Amino acid sequence: MPDTALRSFDITFENNMDVFQAGQIVKGQVELELDQDMKMRLVEAGIQVILKGEAWCKWNENVSRNESVTFFSREHYFQDAKILWAPSQEKNNYNPVLPAGKYSFPFQYQLPSSGLPTSFESEYGRVRYSVEAIIDQPRGKPDKKFKRVFTVLDMYDLNEDPNAMTPSTAKGSKTIGMLMFTSDPIEVDVKTDRGAYCPGEVVRLSGTITNGSGTDIRHTTVQLIQMATCVGSGQRMCFENQTRTKYESKTLSEVKTMAGCKAKSSADLSGAGIALPIPAVPPSVKRYCGIVGVEYMIKFIVNIPGLHKNLEVELPITIGVIPLRTYYPQSPSFPQHPVDQPPQYAEGPPPPYYAVATPAKIEKDQADRGAECLGPKEYVPKYAYYDWNGKQP
Template sequence: MGKLRVFEVIFDGDDIGVFQSGEVIRGFIKIVLDEAKNDVRGIQIKFVGEAYTHWSEGSGKDSTSYSGREVYFKEKVICWGKGKHHVGASSLSLESGEHHFPFSFQIPNVPLPFPFESPMGWIRYKVVCKIDRPWKFDHHTERLFTVIGIPMDLNQMPHARYPSRAESSKTICCLCCGQGPITTIASTDKGAYVPGQSIFVSGTVHNNSSRSIVDLAVKLIQIVTYFSSGRSHTTRRTTLVKDKGPGCGAWEVATMDWKPLVIPSIPPSGPQGCNIIKIEYQIQFVGGISSTNWDAEVIVPVTIGTIPLHPTSYTDPSAVVIDQPSSIANVSIVPASPLPSYQVACGGLREIPSKSGHDYTFGKLMYAPQYPTYNLPAQPPSWNPTQPPQAPGSRQAILQLTGH
């Protein structure tokens, strides 16, 4: 180990490690030795794309473990020397100094999900490199990278440009005497967004009770469902962004007007192409009721995509042009979408343990996926949330979710 000073995977170009299906990954393995190593049989590279889930339920003897796995690609190559199964494979000498071993690999040109990391499951794409030494411990290093998954174009989603709305009512009892319902209503300015954009939330709690509303809270929540090979499943909810506003007294109304929630770098809804991890998003609007264990709450589902609405769709959704001019040979010009930057997932880098159980040669392997993120103007809607615009020709433009 003392002879090996550097052992790492480097990608050509800007080395940010973001690729797409069908693209050829090019790079090299960099090895720096303080002195010659005479015990090397070969240098092996493996390219892997896979998803994995794992969790346990119960405790002690009653504990049951569940897991699932999907493999999208796996390819192994020898970039120097020989493999252990080669006839007559023997140790070779790797001289001191710096060595570069180039590689190339074409990602399969098939739909692939975006990478994802969590304690209960992940979707990963990686380059695994091994210095094979007969009768000794091998040296290992890994490099994880991002594959741009299946694009989710909001312009192809009819509901994306129109608001979503939810309403619920809750009746509380005091000394066995029923009181008027507490009615909670929440709206979002659109039904779908991209990371970097702001979700504008408007909400109202009509408090027809003698209890006060302590405060109002709005949250962007990620719901991830993990499936095992046997199709058992478990769900985890994570609050990504939250904010608060003032409540109100008894028999009053508490209002939150177009509170912006900036969407961090997160994976899109789905992810498409993966059958063991499902990701969904929702806005939770809550009014905390004093001196009770209950909340006045509504849930508004939202979709997170990867390609934003065209600029003409950022303004008032009611101002949609239905009839296109037909003077230029019936050719309509579609505005170009802005280009994203790729930002590290919210939550930042996390340590990825070695699957093989071997220590990485140079400290911990830290990694986070990167997702397309946009810098878009944030303008609150100009329309009244109680009278949202409706989609042309739609009988029910607003998503209505009523709970009792």
């Protein structure tokens, strides 16, 4: 049977909802349209759907001048296969054929009630959840696969973090010049207004700059940095197993401020209005995953003119999903279907919605070898976001 038999092949979610929490039910349909009858392999499952959640890390590293090692690790959270159509349903099951026409095969799966880390994508590691439909073709023809990735959120509640209201603090000092011509130190003492935030909230900074040098400091920079750690194992040519950790750092957002300090003086940053919004990002991954970790920090940079290196200090923060009751007294009600625009509100805290993040590529997995893989080539994670729009206290 020619491959032109398959006109369309797709997976859709009920209400287009592709963001879930642990314990929720993933519902959808595998939709299929055939212009001609399609032969199936004589196996138990002619068309099946597989839902799975897993994390994995992979990268190559030069461990010596002449040796490169692939470091790899994987964690499985669940895998569930369901048969949607079986050759045994046909009378002539020795030559199974799915007749031409349109088909919609429903499926559903209840996610485990706990132990699911948040979906996360980085260069060397990821936590990913997917649903994959497979058409089992006769021998000599590649199976046809359609994969769609969805987002799972670990509902990290900042109210359970004992340090959430504790400001993150940092001090730094440096001199400019060389040898006996060095200046008096440039010092910075800075802190955040608290230690934990949700996407959509704003990090506010205060503190002081003491400029002992003869150079005016005209501005400063504030950055949100995401730090990912990936743990993998590899075997060297001497058959020695090694475990390595790969670190990734990425600047997610940046604000340049006019907060500076004249030469030989001090400046109070408290009234400078230094604020950095938190974009749609995954929460800090501190639990449920042993091979991928995600942390965040605020980097405060004193921009020193000329050829001098800037003075930088780092302030660790936590990012969660359920905001502090101090700022969000009512329990947030998360949407049951995605929305393109933030919900409107008159009073009180804004309702959360799911905002898109940075797209990630969907590559072929080892299990996809020899199959014809259809479906989207990119996956866009979605994370909870509170559109305060400047109304946050």
